[in-house]
Amino acid sequence: MNRNIVFILLLTVLTSCNFKNNQSAARPIDDKNKITSPIALMKKMQIALHNKDSNTIANFLIKDSTRTPTMAKALAELIIELKNGSYYQFREQNIKIFKNLDFKLPTGTARIMFDIGMLPSFSTFAENGIYIKDKNKLTYHFSNEKSETTFSINHEMEIKITDDGIKFWPVGIQQSKAIIYTNQIINNLESAITSTSKKFKQQENLDNLIKSAVGETSLTYKKSPANGKIEGRNWKFHSGKAEKGWFAGKYKYLIQLTNLEVENDCEKNINNDYYQLQLRNAGDYNLAYSDCILTIYKKQKDTKETTINTQTIIDGKVSIEIDNNNKFITGKIAGKLDDNNYINGTFTIPICDN
Structure with missing residues (x-):
C-alpha cells in the first residue's frame, strides 16, 4: 500500500x-x-x-x-x-x-x-x-x-x-x-x-x-569517502545502489548507501544499517526541504525479532551528479541527526535496473 x-x-x-x-x-x-x-x-x-x-x-x-x-x-x-x-x-x-x-x-x-x-x-x-x-x-x-x-x-x-x-x-x-x-x-x-x-x-x-x-545548515562537505555513525556505531560507505521508480507518488531516484562490501551492488538486498536518499534530479539540495529526503535505517535486535527503525535527517545538504550514459551517480553528502547518527563525505554508486 x-x-x-x-x-x-x-x-x-x-x-x-x-x-x-x-x-x-x-x-x-x-x-x-x-x-x-x-x-x-x-x-x-x-x-x-x-x-x-x-x-x-x-x-x-x-x-x-x-x-x-x-x-x-x-x-x-x-x-x-x-x-x-x-x-x-x-x-x-x-x-x-x-x-x-x-x-x-x-x-x-x-x-x-x-x-x-x-x-x-x-x-x-x-x-x-x-x-x-x-x-x-x-x-x-x-x-x-x-x-x-x-x-x-x-x-x-x-x-x-x-x-x-x-x-x-x-x-x-x-x-x-x-x-x-x-x-x-x-x-x-x-x-x-x-x-x-x-x-x-x-x-x-x-x-x-x-x-x-x-536557515542554512552549518555542515560542510568532507572530501573523503562517506562515513559517520548509526546509533553510535561507526559506519563507513562501502557499497550502494540507485533505482529509478515511483516513490511516494513521484518519479524519483532511490539511493541506498551501506557499509557492506559486496561484489555486485545491484544484486544485494540491503537490510542492515544504511542511509537512504530520495530525490528527483541531479543538483544541490538543502535537506530541510522535501525535494530531497535523507533517512537513516537502523537495524535493531531484540529477543523475538529483528526490526528496522527509521528517522529523517533534516540538518544537512546533498550534491548529486547523474551519468545516465554510464549509469552511475556520484555525490557529496553531509547530514546530522545527532552525535550518534551522522554521515559526511563522497560516494559513487551504480544506477540499477529494477
Missing part, C-alpha cells in the same frame, strides 16, 4: 476513534504539592490543553542538553495549535489563497505536524495508559481489527522522575530544531498571508518566512 495513503489512513482513524482499551490503566497517586504519577500528569496536561496553557505543558516536558527550554516551549505551543485545530481552521478559511500559492512545508515541519497529529490525546493516555516503570514509559496500545486494513500501534510517553516531580516527552516526536522553526512558521503564517491581497507579495512573504525560520 502507498506509504502516504497509510499515513493518511492512520491519521484519520486515530483522530476519530475514542481509543478505548480493555487493559486496566495505572492509578493516579497525587499529593497536594506536585504530580506524582504519569496518569495524574496526563490529566493535568489535558486540562492545560483545553485552557490553551502552553506554559504548563512546557513546564512538564523533559529538558536536557538536546530538549532545551526553547524547544519545550515551541512543542507545547505546537501541541495546542494543532490539537485544538486553530491552524487547520485558518487553512480552511483561506483555502482559495493557499490553492494559488506554492506552499511547500519543510520536511521537518511536515514530519513534526504529522507526529503531533498521530499523538493520542492526553485524556486517552490518562484513561488507557499503562505505566511501565522499569522502562520509564507510559504506553497506550491502539488496535484496529475491525477495519479492512488491520493494524496496531504502540504510542508511548517517555517518563522521567525529577526533584520537581514527573516530566514527560512524546516518544514519537523527533527531538530536532524542526520543532522550533515549525512553531515559528505557524505563528507567523497568518500575518504573512493576510497582510496583503497581492498574490506575488503573499508568495514572497511565505518564501521569506520559511527561509528565515529554517
Whole structure:
C-alpha cells in the first residue's frame, strides 16, 4: 500500500476513534504539592490543553542538553495549535489563497505536524495508559481489527522522575530544531498571508518566512569517502545502489548507501544499517526541504525479532551528479541527526535496473 495513503489512513482513524482499551490503566497517586504519577500528569496536561496553557505543558516536558527550554516551549505551543485545530481552521478559511500559492512545508515541519497529529490525546493516555516503570514509559496500545486494513500501534510517553516531580516527552516526536522553526512558521503564517491581497507579495512573504525560520545548515562537505555513525556505531560507505521508480507518488531516484562490501551492488538486498536518499534530479539540495529526503535505517535486535527503525535527517545538504550514459551517480553528502547518527563525505554508486 502507498506509504502516504497509510499515513493518511492512520491519521484519520486515530483522530476519530475514542481509543478505548480493555487493559486496566495505572492509578493516579497525587499529593497536594506536585504530580506524582504519569496518569495524574496526563490529566493535568489535558486540562492545560483545553485552557490553551502552553506554559504548563512546557513546564512538564523533559529538558536536557538536546530538549532545551526553547524547544519545550515551541512543542507545547505546537501541541495546542494543532490539537485544538486553530491552524487547520485558518487553512480552511483561506483555502482559495493557499490553492494559488506554492506552499511547500519543510520536511521537518511536515514530519513534526504529522507526529503531533498521530499523538493520542492526553485524556486517552490518562484513561488507557499503562505505566511501565522499569522502562520509564507510559504506553497506550491502539488496535484496529475491525477495519479492512488491520493494524496496531504502540504510542508511548517517555517518563522521567525529577526533584520537581514527573516530566514527560512524546516518544514519537523527533527531538530536532524542526520543532522550533515549525512553531515559528505557524505563528507567523497568518500575518504573512493576510497582510496583503497581492498574490506575488503573499508568495514572497511565505518564501521569506520559511527561509528565515529554517536557515542554512552549518555542515560542510568532507572530501573523503562517506562515513559517520548509526546509533553510535561507526559506519563507513562501502557499497550502494540507485533505482529509478515511483516513490511516494513521484518519479524519483532511490539511493541506498551501506557499509557492506559486496561484489555486485545491484544484486544485494540491503537490510542492515544504511542511509537512504530520495530525490528527483541531479543538483544541490538543502535537506530541510522535501525535494530531497535523507533517512537513516537502523537495524535493531531484540529477543523475538529483528526490526528496522527509521528517522529523517533534516540538518544537512546533498550534491548529486547523474551519468545516465554510464549509469552511475556520484555525490557529496553531509547530514546530522545527532552525535550518534551522522554521515559526511563522497560516494559513487551504480544506477540499477529494477
